[in-house]
Amino acid sequence: xxxxxxxxxxxxxxxxxxxxxxxxxxxxxxxxxxxxxxxxxxxxxxxxxxxxxxxxxxxxxxxxxxxxxxxxxxxxxxxxxxxxxxxxxxxxxxxxxxxxxxxxxxxxxxxxxxxxxxxxxxxxxxxxxxxxxxxxxxxxxxxxxxxxxxxxxxxxxxxxxxxxxxxxxxxxxxxxxxxxxxxxxxxxxxxxxxxxxxxxxxxxxxxxxxxxxxxxxxxxxxxxxxxxxxxxxxxxxxxxxxxxxxxxxxxxxxxxxxxxxxxxxxxxxxxxxxxxxxxxxxxxxxxxxxxxxxxxxxxxxxxxxxxxxxxxxxxxxxxxxxxxxxxxxxxxxxxxxxxxxxxxxxxxxxxxxxxxxxxxxxxxxxxxxxxxxxxxxxxxxxxxxxxxxxxxxxxxxxxxxxxxxxxxxxxxxxxxxxxxxxxxxxxxxxxxxxxxxxxxxxxxxxxxxxxxxxxxxxxxxxxxxxxxxxxxxxxxxxxxxxxxxxxxxxxxxxxxxxxxxxxxxxxxxxxxxxxxxxxxxxxxxxxxxxxxxxxxxxxxxxxxxxxxxxxxxxxxxxxxxxxxxxxxxxxxxxxxxxxxxxxxxxxxxxxxxxxxxxxxxxxxxxxxxxxxxxxxxxxxxxxxxxxxxxxxxxxxxxxxxxxxxxxxxxxxxxxxxxxxxxxxxxxxxxxxxxxxxxxxxxxxxxxxxxxxxxxxxxxxxxxxxx
Numbered sequence: 001x002x003x004x005x006x007x008x009x010x011x012x013x014x015x016x017x018x019x020x021x022x023x024x025x026x027x028x029x030x031x032x033x034x035x036x037x038x039x040x041x042x043x044x045x046x047x048x049x050x051x052x053x054x055x056x057x058x059x060x061x062x063x064x065x066x067x068x069x070x071x072x073x074x075x076x077x078x079x080x081x082x083x084x085x086x087x088x089x090x091x092x093x094x095x096x097x098x099x100x101x102x103x104x105x106x107x108x109x110x111x112x113x114x115x116x117x118x119x120x121x122x123x124x125x126x127x128x129x130x131x132x133x134x135x136x137x138x139x140x141x142x143x144x145x146x147x148x149x150x151x152x153x154x155x156x157x158x159x160x161x162x163x164x165x166x167x168x169x170x171x172x173x174x175x176x177x178x179x180x181x182x183x184x185x186x187x188x189x190x191x192x193x194x195x196x197x198x199x200x201x202x203x204x205x206x207x208x209x210x211x212x213x214x215x216x217x218x219x220x221x222x223x224x225x226x227x228x229x230x231x232x233x234x235x236x237x238x239x240x241x242x243x244x245x246x247x248x249x250x251x252x253x254x255x256x257x258x259x260x261x262x263x264x265x266x267x268x269x270x271x272x273x274x275x276x277x278x279x280x281x282x283x284x285x286x287x288x289x290x291x292x293x294x295x296x297x298x299x300x301x302x303x304x305x306x307x308x309x310x311x312x313x314x315x316x317x318x319x320x321x322x323x324x325x326x327x328x329x330x331x332x333x334x335x336x337x338x339x340x341x342x343x344x345x346x347x348x349x350x351x352x353x354x355x356x357x358x359x360x361x362x363x364x365x366x367x368x369x370x371x372x373x374x375x376x377x378x379x380x381x382x383x384x385x386x387x388x389x390x391x392x393x394x395x396x397x398x399x400x401x402x403x404x405x406x407x408x409x410x411x412x413x414x415x416x417x418x419x420x421x422x423x424x425x426x427x428x429x430x431x432x433x434x435x436x437x438x439x440x441x442x443x444x445x446x447x448x449x450x451x452x453x454x455x456x457x458x459x460x461x462x463x464x465x466x467x468x469x470x471x472x473x474x475x476x477x478x479x480x481x482x483x484x485x486x487x488x489x490x491x492x493x494x495x496x497x498x499x500x501x502x503x504x505x506x507x508x509x510x511x512x513x514x515x516x517x518x519x520x521x522x523x524x525x526x527x528x529x530x531x532x533x534x535x536x537x538x539x540x541x542x543x544x545x546x547x548x549x550x551x552x553x554x555x556x557x558x559x560x561x562x563x564x565x566x567x568x569x570x571x572x573x574x575x576x577x578x579x580x581x582x583x584x585x586x587x588x589x590x591x592x593x594x595x596x597x598x599x600x601x602x603x604x605x606x607x608x609x610x611x612x613x614x615x616x617x618x619x620x621x622x623x624x625x626x627x628x629x630x631x632x633x634x635x636x637x638x639x640x641x642x643x644x645x646x647x648x649x650x651x652x653x654x655x656x657x658x659x660x661x662x663x664x665x666x667x668x669x670x671x672x673x674x675x676x677x678x679x680x681x682x683x684x685x686x687x688x689x690x691x692x693x694x695x696x697x698x699x700x701x702x703x704x705x706x
Contacts, residue, residue: 031057031109033117040073040089041124041220050105050119051083060109070103073121087121093189093198094127094205094223095141095149127205127223132158133294133327135335136575138165140323142205142225142298145169145186145198146340152364156336156404156575162397164384164406164575166362170203170342171553172302172317173482174352174561182352183312183478184302187360187551191308192476194464204304208318208347210263214304218262226250226269226288226297233287240285241688241699242660247282254288255299256280265345268320269297274698285699291614292324292339303347312478316348331608333594334601336575344414344567356485356557359571361408363550366399367392372540373460373550374588377514377521379595380439380454381574382554383407386584387540387547404577405587409595411602412441413453413556414567423451434529441603452568457487457513457526457555459495466548472502485555487513497532499543506543508534513555516540572598627691633703634679640689641674653677655702656688663687679704 032055038048056062065083069075072091078084091097100123106116127142128149139153140146145167147154152163171185184202191200206222228250239245246252256271257280258264270289271280280286290297301318320343328334346352363384365371370391375382385405392398416423416436425437425444437443439454461484464473471491475481480490487495489502499506501515510533514526519537524530535542559567576591597608605613627642640653653675655664663682666675687702 030055031060031113031115033105033107033115035118035120036105037120037122038087039122039124040087042089042091042094042223043216044220045086045088047078047084047086049082049084051107054107054115054117056109060111060113063108063110065105065107067105067119068103070101070119070121072097073101073103075103089121089123091125092196093201094125094143094219096198097123098125098128099123124220125223126225129225129227129296131294131296131323131325131338133229133292134158134325134329134337136325136338136573138323138338138573140225140296140298140321142223142300143201144203144298144300144319144321145189145201146323148188148198154573162366162399164363164365164404165573166364166368168359168361168408168573170319170569171358171360171481171485172315172344172355173312173478173485174315174355174558176350176352180313181478181482182315182350183310183482184307184315184317185312185358185360185478185481186309187362187474189309192311200308201305202307202309202312203300203302203319205298205300206304207258207264207268207299208301208303208316208345209259211303213262222299224298226254227294228288228290228297229294230290230292233290236282236287237285237698240283240287241656241690241701243658251282251288254280254282254297256286256288265318265347268299290324291322291341293327295322295324297322301347307478310475310478310481312481314348315350315352316346318345318347319343320345326607328607328609332576333574333597334608336594337598338573339411340571340573342569342571344561344569346561346563346565349563351563352561355559355561356482356555357414357559357569358481358485358556359408359410359554359569361552361554363406363408363552365391365403365406366397367395368549370547371550372516372545372547373552374516374518374539375455375458375514375520375552375554376592376595377455377517377526378439379409379520379592379599380411381407381409381595382455382458382552383588383591384550384552385588387545389583399577402577402579402581403584403587404575405584405591407572407574407576407591407595408552408554409572409574409598410453410455410554410556411570411572411599413455413569414559415449416440416451416453417560418449420448422446422448432523434523434525438523438525453556453559455554455556457485458517458552459484459487459501459515459555460550460552463549468500469502469504472500472505484553485557487555497527498534498538500545508532516543570602572602574598627698629689629700629702632701633705635704635706636678636680638677638679638689638702639674640677640691652692654690654692655682656690658686658688660688 034053067075074088076086101121103119108114131138135157137155137158147165148167152166154163154165169186173183186202188197189200190197255269258268272287274285298321303316322341324339326334370388371384372387373384386403390401391403423443441452442450462468462473471489494511495501496507497512498508512527516539518539578586578590601613651668653666654662684706689702690699
């Protein structure tokens with residue numbers, strides 16, 4: 001059909017197009033608009049012919065057509081004589097809308113007939129996902145601003161509608177060789193002057209790449225969270241070789257390798273490389289390496305765009321995030337805890353000295369305006385707890401009586417700069433040393449330079465509208481953020497022990513690194529290993545604060561972050577509730593006991609049920625179970641040789657045909673290696689050799705040629 005444009009007009013916000021069309025030859029006798037479906041990604045225009053499937057009589061022509069994009073979809077007619085339109089899903093930020101949208105269109109003919117139909121806009125935005133295998137349902141966002149959308153989405157108990165964290169973000173700042181500060185960090189993505197939340201990022205989804213390669217199309221690839229369960233991976237490991245098997249999407253698309261032609265690192269997401277060629281090949285048996293019984297994986301960086309939250313200079317840091325949890329319903333610690341591992345890569349050419357890392361959390365326990373905050377120095381955690389015996393006054397999101405407590409624990413911060421020694425934890429007399437070993441990891445384990453920081457500082461600051469001095473309020477610019485990482489207020493003055501951390505706010509000194517530690521710093525490590533100038537017990541209650549909305553920043557470091565360096569930070573979010581306690585501090589006491597268990601499990605790599613804490617990949621490596629086969633292709637026989645560590649018994653060897661049927665079986669009753677398998681009676685063709693132990697099953701291809 002050939003159409004001539006007459007004019008445009010806008011009626012009630014709907015774009016109207018008037019045309020005269022010369023119809024093509026057709027035998028259609030009835031007018032009928034048919035429903036359409038259009039797939040859209042945020043910000044990506046899609047050209048679509050909405051009349052392609054409609055019925056228009058041969059003796060009639062289209063006079064007017066109107067298109068309604070519904071919420072967030074912009075519709076524009078293409079500048080040609082076709083019936084194609086451009087549809088664009090507009091949203092302020094990725095993750096800002098979830099679900100499909102509905103629109104419509106309607107046309108009128110020269111004979112004044114009319115027909116209308118619906119348009120389903122399928123929105124493809126998987127930039128967020130939920131970790132929900134245990135008693136917590138936690139939303140993680142691929143660009144690093146977690147638990148936050150238009151409201152809190154850290155729900156515990158799962159399904160209750162009650163939340164304990166509003167948001168969580170990561171901060172990093174260091175100085176280059178010229179002393180210039182580089183910083184990336186966020187609170188709510190509002191920018192330094194308080195814009196719309198979510199629209200002013202410092203971090204962006206995806207890996208660091210060549211600056212010319214960033215695009216809205218690459219954004220559609222990396223605004224994504226891979227969500228896998230251990231059972232998904234176990235199934236893949238057992239069945240990848242079967243004819244007709246197709247891995248699930250998140251195993252098939254696991255970002256094990258970067259695109260080096262775009263400047264991405266060659267290896268990204270962790271995976272088991274079965275043949276050692278460095279390439280992720282799930283159809284050949286490679287599989288993602290995850291932690292926990294469910295894990296979410298995502299990548300973000302500070303290089304994709306400007307730092308709109310802090311206005312800080314870029315670091316070109318790339319962060320690989322893995323959030324994970326354990327399905328242990330009988331264990332009160334593990335069932336109420338979510339874990340987060342960050343791997344940090346310096347993709348720049350700068351060495352950043354005095355690099356400090358921060359974990360910022362806005363803890364909202366149900367009703368948010370009656371909370372206190374504190375920290376536990378020796379447990380490397382900070383926590384929020386209710387300031388009144390009953391949370392809220394009956395609001396739907398309030399916990400009510402016996403309110404819970406929520407903590408953030410830095411299980412292990414980055415590795416300390418190497419010094420060539422195994423730094424001790426205890427003195428010659430067996431006393432705990434007053435240094436970073438108080439809450440750090442791997443001190444005194446006879447291994448050189450594997451020590452990791454714990455939480456080496458904790459600060460809190462107020463809402464900017466809370467009526468306190470400006471220097472005790474939210475940071476605005478990068479220098480403000482970095483001062484907080486250094487344990488200082490925005491005016492550069494140190495945090496002061498007691499009161500609200502300042503001499504003009506009840507502080508009695510001296511300068512300190514941990515605010516509201518209670519009596520958890522038994523060695524006074526946070527005040528130079530000497531007693532403070534007043535009462536040791538310092539909390540919000542002793543400061544006589546009114547309960548309110550609270551947020552806090554756990555600090556770890558400092559490190560020297562060199563080009564190409566990689567670092568780790570491990571975090572735990574734990575929730576506890578004492579239903580029998582008379583005060584909110586009863587829940588805090590319970591939380592401390594649960595945190596002891598979590599810290600021990602992480603440090604010893606042992607879960608309460610006796611299994612290993614770390615993930616599938618770590619377990620596979622620790623088992624040492626490897627085997628090789630030769631010759632391959634084979635003729636009359638096949639030799640199977642095992643690595644140095646394998647079970648002495650309980651191994652079964654199966655030769656399978658290409659349909660999965662077992663045609664030969666060998667059960668090993670001793671540890672003799674190699675194993676000889678006769679193939680003289682096996683026809684030429686493709687086969688699979690499956691080695692099964694009590695813990696795992698491994699399959700390799702075998703070609704038989706006579």
